[in-house]
Amino acid sequence: MDVDAYLARLGVDRPAAADLATLRLLQERHLLAVPFENLSIHLGEPVELTEDALFDKIVRRHRGGFCYELNGLFAALLRALGYDAELHAAQVFHPDGTPGPPLDHAAIVVSLAEPWLVDVGFGKFSRLPLRLSGVDAQPDPGGDFLLLDAPHGDVDVLLDGVPQYRLERRPRPLADFVPMAWWQATSPASHFTKSLTCSRPTSQGRVTLSGDRLIETVDGVRHEVVLGTEAAVRLAYRVYFDLPLTRLPTPPGESPLTSGALSPTLP
Template identity: 55%
Template sequence: MDTAGTDAYLDRIGARRPASPDAEALRALHLSHLRTVPFENLSIHLGEEIVLAEQPLLDKIVGARRGGFCYELNGAFAMLLGALGYDVELLSARVFGPDGQLGIPYDHLALRVRTTHGPWLADVGFGRHSHFPLRWDSRAEQTDPAGEFRIEETAEGDLDVLRNGSPQYRLEQRPRAYPDFEVGCWWNRTSPKSHFTRSLVCSRLTETGRITLSGRTLVTSTLDGGREERSLRADEVLAAYREHFGIVLDREPVVGGAGPSQTGTGAQGHRSEFRSG
């Protein structure tokens, strides 16, 4: 990513270029990203191609002011961090489903970011998750506005990430490259068993909680557990995307309305990646 692209990305998330790639700046960038770039799977239901490469990602997230799935969000965030001087590695994870079973390999993409203050787990692509990076080398409870998080080692050498005592996903510690994720991405983007081929979500963090548009249901939740749900009329949906997420669409995305694109790679869609508040 060149200087102009980096500056445009920072402007997109409302962040300043950090003086140095340190842990404090990483925390600020992480939170800014979550509050400005929504977690969404609209492309699947609009029949849009999703390509995991630098320019298409920047065109979508920065140019078109859209969001995306874990592969898009964490992939783009890794590019930004790399351009700012951070040491970033892409990691593969398998997500725990509601039945406690693990999803397919390469189910999720997360980031290990090394700073002078140690390594961190950064993840701006898991929907309802930690607001700030988690300390990679700590096995203690880590308090975050989104709950209590803990990283546990498994017998096989992987790491389980838990939120409020519930396992979220299992990380492999071996660094990966983008092409390693393509088969898993394709399955999640096209399989009828994929949660996100069967559902529609757009969500972002706010200063007071989270706002989510799932189909025509608008949910506003607060950090203290408050929740307000409202059903929108058909003529209110596009305005809601603009107002709450900055997304300008010419038509309403509908589950099954376009069908998943068969070209490109991306679109994470496993059944439990997003856990709406």
Template identity: 55%
Template sequence: MESTKTDEYLARIGAARPRHPDAEALADLHLRHLRTVPFENLSIHLAEPIVLDEVALIDKIVTRRRGGFCYELNGAFAVLLRSLGYQVTMLAARSLDGGSIGPPFDHMTLRVDAPDPWLVDVGFGRFVHRPLRLDPTIDQADPEGVFRLVETDEGDIDVLKDGVPQYRLEQRPRLLADYEATCWWQQTSPKSHFTRSLVCSRLTEDGRLTLSDRQLVHTVGQEREETTLTTDAEVLAAYRDHFGIELDTVPHLGITP
């Protein structure tokens, strides 16, 4: 990525260019990304195909000031981190939910060496605020809970939050193109969580803001404030004012690329 585009990306998340590609700077970039670039699946319900190409991802997140889901958010963040001197490896994961496991390449996450290895993930919705050490011997406290990495007999890693499995992480390096088939499935299959839901969410300094279809939810600690938006104008204003997303059309469930 060109230096000017790197600067634009850093400005997008309100970050200064790090002096060194170390763990402290990585944690700061990670948190700023979560607070400014929303986790959203609006493209699926605006009939916008999701293109897993570095140029397209940077254009969407930096130039168009949109968000995305895991392939887009972690894919773009990988480009930024590499441009800043970090060693980044894409890893595949499968979500774990109540004993069921998602399809292969269900999720993209990152290994970042800074210089020690860290699990970096700005694309899993409500998850860690800061990177996790890739160390299966320790509990790691985060504002979202206590996380632990557990090695499986097959050599994968289960990521647990407060003892509850979140996803199973493979350790084999992957390329962006490896995720294309599952990304297409996520956009089109009636079994996909993303075709059955409409969400835009980001971390805030005191909690989280989420717009789920027409329900705007502001969570602070254990307090939850919900507002139902009744008009298209209110929905478009909420995307603009709370998430920095300028839309001409309100996305609707049932519209897919």
């Protein structure tokens, strides 16, 4: 990995120490610089969970990605900087409070003097690392987080009292997530095939481009506008997300899901 190129993508100098302060800085800068997006699914691009492919996409081509991609590459960067960082699987909670399937999400656990939950691939989530062994509410710019013991030694992560996901304690290699990443990218039942999104936090809230709808939240106030033209959408991708798209993604329902372009690539 070209660590300096990755750090330049985040706008960060090479850190002097692999400590908590640096980890906090890296997580927040990653969230601000690299959007959470599922555009590859609607562009007919392959979803490749290998470090080389992810580096090419996120660093060289200046794109974002979804959880397996963002946290998969960020974990590799952290390890290259000297952190003990491993991927962990999680089950995302449904609106009715039931957990989804295993390996539904990938997050990172970094072991320092104590373990910390790091996540740059869940969309609206914590800006800063969360103490994995904490029992009290943890205030964060993204909201108030609470981590609770769950069955089988897992950990439930709640945001403002609402369950977000159930985290496994055991670490996983990136290859373990390949089958579920393929399902997320191809199944008509997947949230990602049914929606088109590109989102990142800002200093005052959050900005999201969903198809041709631009949604900005500033100091808790939501503003939404329909852009209307392809030129306006293309400009929004560049201005708000610094994404140099050569073409726009196909709207959900028309994506080339059976073209073979989305076949999983094993590490």
